[in-house]
Amino acid sequence: MKDVKEASEQLHQIWRKPSGFWGWFSVVNNRLLGVRFMVTAFAFFLIGGVLALLMRIQLTVPENTFLSPQTYNELFTMHGSTMMFLFAVPMLEGLAVYFLPIMLGSRDLAFPRLSAFGYWTYLFGGLVFYASFFVGDVPNAGWFAYTPLSASRYSGMGMDFWALGLSLVELSGIVAAVEIVVTVLKFRAPGMTLGRMPIFAWTMLAVGVMSLFAFTTLLVATLLLELDRTAGTQFFNPNRGGSNLLWQHLFWFFGHPEVYIIFLPATGIVSTIVGTYSRRLLGYTIITVAILVTAFVSFGLWAHHMYTTGLPELSLSFFAAASLMIALASGAQVFAWIASLWGRRPSLEPPLMFILGFLVIFVMGGMTGVMIAIVPFDWQVHDTYFIVAHFHYVLIGGAVFPLMGGLYYWIPKITGRMLNPLLGHASFWAAFVGFHATFFPMHLMGFWGMPRRVYTFPESLGIEGHNVLATIGAFVFGFAFLIFLFDLLVSLLVGERAGENPWNGDTLEWSISSPPPSYMFLAPPVVRGRHPCWHREPKGSEGDLAERASEVLWGQPTAWRGNLITEAVNATPQGIQYLPGPSYRPLLVSLGLLIAFLAVLTKLFLVTLVAAVFALGVLAKWLWPDRHVIAMLRSSELGRREGLPILVTGSRSTVWWGTICLLTILATALAALTYAYFYIRLYASEWPQTGLDPPALLGPAITYGTLLVSGAGLFWANRAFRGGKANAIQFAFTLVVLSGAAFLALAVYGLVQLPFSHRDHAYGSLFYLHSIFISLLTLAGLALVGSAQIRVWSEHEDREGSMKLQMQVTSLLWYFVVVAGVCTFTTLYLSPYVL
Amino acid sequence: MDASPVGENREYIQVHRFQLWFSVLGGAVAWTLHLLLSYGVAEFGCVSPFRTIDWIGLSGVAWLEILVTLLTLAVAVASTLIALRIKRRLLGDAAASSSAASDGRVFMARSGVMAGAIFVFIIVVEALPILYFLRDC
Numbered sequence: 018m019k020d021v022k023e024a025s026e027q028l029h030q031i032w033r034k035p036s037g038f039w040g041w042f043s044v045v046n047n048r049l050l051g052v053r054f055m056v057t058a059f060a061f062f063l064i065g066g067v068l069a070l071l072m073r074i075q076l077t078v079p080e081n082t083f084l085s086p087q088t089y090n091e092l093f094t095m096h097g098s099t100m101m102f103l104f105a106v107p108m109l110e111g112l113a114v115y116f117l118p119i120m121l122g123s124r125d126l127a128f129p130r131l132s133a134f135g136y137w138t139y140l141f142g143g144l145v146f147y148a149s150f151f152v153g154d155v156p157n158a159g160w161f162a163y164t165p166l167s168a169s170r171y172s173g174m175g176m177d178f179w180a181l182g183l184s185l186v187e188l189s190g191i192v193a194a195v196e197i198v199v200t201v202l203k204f205r206a207p208g209m210t211l212g213r214m215p216i217f218a219w220t221m222l223a224v225g226v227m228s229l230f231a232f233t234t235l236l237v238a239t240l241l242l243e244l245d246r247t248a249g250t251q252f253f254n255p256n257r258g259g260s261n262l263l264w265q266h267l268f269w270f271f272g273h274p275e276v277y278i279i280f281l282p283a284t285g286i287v288s289t290i291v292g293t294y295s296r297r298l299l300g301y302t303i304i305t306v307a308i309l310v311t312a313f314v315s316f317g318l319w320a321h322h323m324y325t326t327g328l329p330e331l332s333l334s335f336f337a338a339a340s341l342m343i344a345l346a347s348g349a350q351v352f353a354w355i356a357s358l359w360g361r362r363p364s365l366e367p368p369l370m371f372i373l374g375f376l377v378i379f380v381m382g383g384m385t386g387v388m389i390a391i392v393p394f395d396w397q398v399h400d401t402y403f404i405v406a407h408f409h410y411v412l413i414g415g416a417v418f419p420l421m422g423g424l425y426y427w428i429p430k431i432t433g434r435m436l437n438p439l440l441g442h443a444s445f446w447a448a449f450v451g452f453h454a455t456f457f458p459m460h461l462m463g464f465w466g467m468p469r470r471v472y473t474f475p476e477s478l479g480i481e482g483h484n485v486l487a488t489i490g491a492f493v494f495g496f497a498f499l500i501f502l503f504d505l506l507v508s509l510l511v512g513e514r515a516g517e518n519p520w521n522g523d524t525l526e527w528s529i530s531s532p533p534p535s536y537m538f539l540a541p542p543v544v545r546g547r548h549p550c551w552h553r554e555p556k557g558s559e560g561d562l563a564e565r566a567s568e569v570l571w572g573q574p575t576a577w578r579g580n581l582i583t584e585a586v587n588a589t590p591q592g593i594q595y596l597p598g599p600s601y602r603p604l605l606v607s608l609g610l611l612i613a614f615l616a617v618l619t620k621l622f623l624v625t626l627v628a629a630v631f632a633l634g635v636l637a638k639w640l641w642p643d644r645h646v647i648a649m650l651r652s653s654e655l656g657r658r659e660g661l662p663i664l665v666t667g668s669r670s671t672v673w674w675g676t677i678c679l680l681t682i683l684a685t686a687l688a689a690l691t692y693a694y695f696y697i698r699l700y701a702s703e704w705p706q707t708g709l710d711p712p713a714l715l716g717p718a719i720t721y722g723t724l725l726v727s728g729a730g731l732f733w734a735n736r737a738f739r740g741g742k743a744n745a746i747q748f749a750f751t752l753v754v755l756s757g758a759a760f761l762a763l764a765v766y767g768l769v770q771l772p773f774s775h776r777d778h779a780y781g782s783l784f785y786l787h788s789i790f791i792s793l794l795t796l797a798g799l800a801l802v803g804s805a806q807i808r809v810w811s812e813h814e815d816r817e818g819s820m821k822l823q824m825q826v827t828s829l830l831w832y833f834v835v836v837a838g839v840c841t842f843t844t845l846y847l848s849p850y851v852l
Numbered sequence: 853m854d855a856s857p858v859g860e861n862r863e864y865i866q867v868h869r870f871q872l873w874f875s876v877l878g879g880a881v882a883w884t885l886h887l888l889l890s891y892g893v894a895e896f897g898c899v900s901p902f903r904t905i906d907w908i909g910l911s912g913v914a915w916l917e918i919l920v921t922l923l924t925l926a927v928a929v930a931s932t933l934i935a936l937r938i939k940r941r942l943l944g945d946a947a948a949s950s951s952a953a954s955d956g957r958v959f960m961a962r963s964g965v966m967a968g969a970i971f972v973f974i975i976v977v978e979a980l981p982i983l984y985f986l987r988d989c
Contacts, residue, residue, distance in 0.1 A: 210955045210956030210959065211956045211959055211960060212955050212956050212958070212959025212960075213955065213956075302959065302962055302963055302966065303966065305963060306963050306966040306967045306970070309876075309880065309963065309967050310880070310967060310970055310971070313880040313883060313884060313971075314883070314974070316884070317883075317884070317887040320891070328895075329894050329895065329898040329899075331894040331898060331913070331917075331981065331982070332891050332894040332895055332898075334981030334984070335887060335890050335891055335894070335978050335981065336891075337981075338974075338977050338978040338980070338981065339887060339974070339978060341977075342973075342974045342977060342978075345970065345974075346970075586872075586956045586957065586960065587955070587956040587957070588956070699895065699896060699899065700899070
């Protein structure tokens with residue numbers, strides 16, 4: 018048996034980061050990427066903060082000319098977009114990327130290269146946003162980009178930067194969501210059942226699932242906006258049958274859950290810190306149920322941003338009720354935290370101070386939230402500073418304060434050095450006092466009629482004193498973060514050594530050294546309670562699979578990166594997952610996307626095409642199974658005697674779960690497109706528009722019928738695969754490919770024959786978009802089916818391992834294509850006869 | 853299928869995987885359907901001739917809203933009751949309740965009872981405005 022030192026060194030050789038300058042670009046380790054996410058997000062936070070200070074200077078006195086109206090519009094657009102898209106979500110994602118695996122007792126995230134791709138895409142998206150400053154055309158339609166303000170008639174190229182930069186950032190958010198969901202479900206330490214999972218992991222699981230739906234919807238919305246701006250479609254042009262309100266529906270279907278996507282991880286931080294400082298966390302089940310309720314109900318609130326847009330009053334009442342009800346979930350958590358602290362004498366150190374500050378501010382913000390959930394009240398204050406006050410109380414109180422608490426709590430684990438408590442207190446009090454001085458007066462300003470999103474205010478309102486106070490407060494608030502940065506710098510240079518568990522925390526990250534080793538855990542820790550660092554439960558019996566799995570992976574594997582896979586509910590060991598090492602491919606795919614997007618901005622569509630093909634080519638190489646790796650894993654004896662396979666399939670496999678996430682994303686995109694179709698149809702006086710006849714049925718029925726044939730072919734291919742009939746598999750696959758290709762050809766021919774273009778009216782735009790969407794899906798599906806066919810043809814011996822998994826994944830995706838085809842046919846061809 | 857672990861708990865109570873997940877998420881799904889369908893009926897119904905239909909003093913829109921509410925409420929109540937039943941079954945077996953494996957399932961069932969009750973309440977509260985819009989939108 019190896020000793021600990023030898024085992025650590027062997028694991029380190031496998032898990033260490035690549036060296037040298039170029040190695041920096043190929044890193045895939047979660048800890049390094051987590052830090053990069055956080056540092057980048059914090060840099061954007063500082064930039065966004067400076068923009069806010071400039072706005073506050075402008076609003077210090079009435080009729081100020083410090084900023085022009087145009088510049089003010091640009092600054093408030095960039096401030097909101099930066100804080101919502103470039104700071105809040107990526108910052109919390111960074112925290113999750115770093116700490117989720119350690120908290121769960123895992124060595125990395127489920128898809129390390131996807132994490133790297135997410136980081137590069139996020140960074141490039143942020144740079145595209147800010148590149149607008151260099152071309153002198155900054156986005157100016159608000160972070161919500163309401164049409165028609167954001168349409169090409171009223172906004173310049175800046176909004177293209179906004180839409181394309183945002184698309185990259187959202188893509189990053191979506192891949193992070195997949196990463197998080199699969200990691201939480203499949204990479205937990207043995208014994209860490211759902212009922213023993215840290216609350217932070219619960220919040221991230223909820224946020225991951227929410228992000229799949231919310232970010233995808235926004236991605237679709239920004240795609241429609243950009244198509245309107247560059248390709249001449251009419252989705253949001255009422256003069257051609259489009260609808261401006263459609264943008265608001267799609268945007269806020271993302272926008273409101275976004276608030277909770279930011280807020281929920283913050284509550285996870287609060288629960289963690291409250292638990293540590295009060296030595297208990299009361300209401301674990303209540304808190305997890307509150308997270309579940311919040312995750313669902315937050316999607317039912319989107320229309321409460323649209324109370325003044327003329328929706329039917331009956332509709333408004335549903336959303337008002339849902340908006341009031343979500344307070345139940347938030348309130349339950351607040352009471353659980355107060356109850357946990359009640360009667361304890363926690364040490365008032367900086368992490369807890371920020372959490373106490375959060376409790377005060379968030380409860381105040383929550384109360385005003387309940388007020389504006391009531392429709393008549395919202396009508397009165399909708400476009401005033403009352404709303405500005407409310408959402409800053411919720412977002413800064415609900416996210417920034419817990420985040421600061423979390424940084425003070427976890428930075429010692431990341432850097433191995435403590436922060437200075439005195440500077441921490443100074444930072445807290447500057448933030449707390451500065452925050453209230455800035456935003457509390459805004460409630461009153463709103464009541465007295467100060468309009469939001471306007472570059473100045475008239476002297477007659479009599480609110481000069483309040484505005485002066487708000488500006489001074491903003492600078493004090495900003496100073497708090499400079500203190501924090503100074504504290505961090507001092508800590509890195511001369512900070513006291515942190516040790517393994519400086520706060521006596523209960524979660525697994527406190528069971529390893531600070532900073533953690535590259536491989537994190539020598540062996541997967543066996544978890545037997547909710548507080549693994551507080552209560553060392555007795556070891557299980559020798560026959561216990563969890564104990565055996567932990568022993569198998571003690572100091573292993575040493576030839577490749579490996580991690581234990583566990584079952585989703587009970588975290589029972591199921592197998593060993595191979596994890597890929599450093600790679601440039603994530604960066605190359607991101608670069609390809611960046612160039613493709615920039616080429617759209619400059620209307621160099623040929624460059625877009627070339628860059629997209631390059632990105633897809635690298636992606637294909639990335640995803641193509643490596644024969645050498647498969648051969649190495651197949652010959653490995655690790656875990657074989659204990660019944661822990663390395664090449665797992667079905668719901669045991671992380672790839673299978675990742676595919677389920679991908680299908681969720683695609684289904685959400687299809688649902689958003691279908692909603693757009695029926696929403697525009699609902700308010701159209703005639704359908705199809707401009708007196709067109711409903712589309713003929715026979716030709717499309719034959720076209721879409723070929724997709725059904727391909728589905729049947731795949732069903733046959735699966736049966737043949739299970740039966741090991743090589744010839745039958747090839748015949749069946751050929752049928753799938755031919756019928757899929759026939760569908761593509763017929764669909765394209767059908768589009769060419771249409772008597773209208775995508776520019777003529779919203780109906781035409783929708784028709785083309787739906788047709789192209791299903792065609793692209795089919796093309797991607799065909800690529801997968803084709804690759805599966807080639808593998809089956811070239812590798813005869815593998816029927817149980819990676820090829821079986823590829824068959825499962827291909828089948829899931831192709832059956833989805835068939836279902837999506839049926840939905841598209843129903844929407845485009847059948848519905849005009851019925852509705 | 854059963855969400856059972858490998859190699860543990862010889863006296864293992866079988867709970868169907870679908871039942872277990874329905875007990876946790878059934879209420880949430882029912883509420884989602886309630887909101888989307890209620891909103892859809894209001895949005896479509898209120899701009900269509902359907903709103904002018906009058907049957908026993910209620911508009912067509914109101915009838916549809918009531919129907920949607922009753923159906924989704926039934927799903928939410930069913931998921932809550934199933935969660936309660938699973939919890940009682942699992943906790944009734946001492947061997948299972950003390951093991952690590954049943955821990956996750958008991959937790960899920962307990963969460964399902966709470967979540968289901970909350971979603972039943974939310975559906976009822978959301979349906980109350982229908983009473984004020986019996987003949988109009």
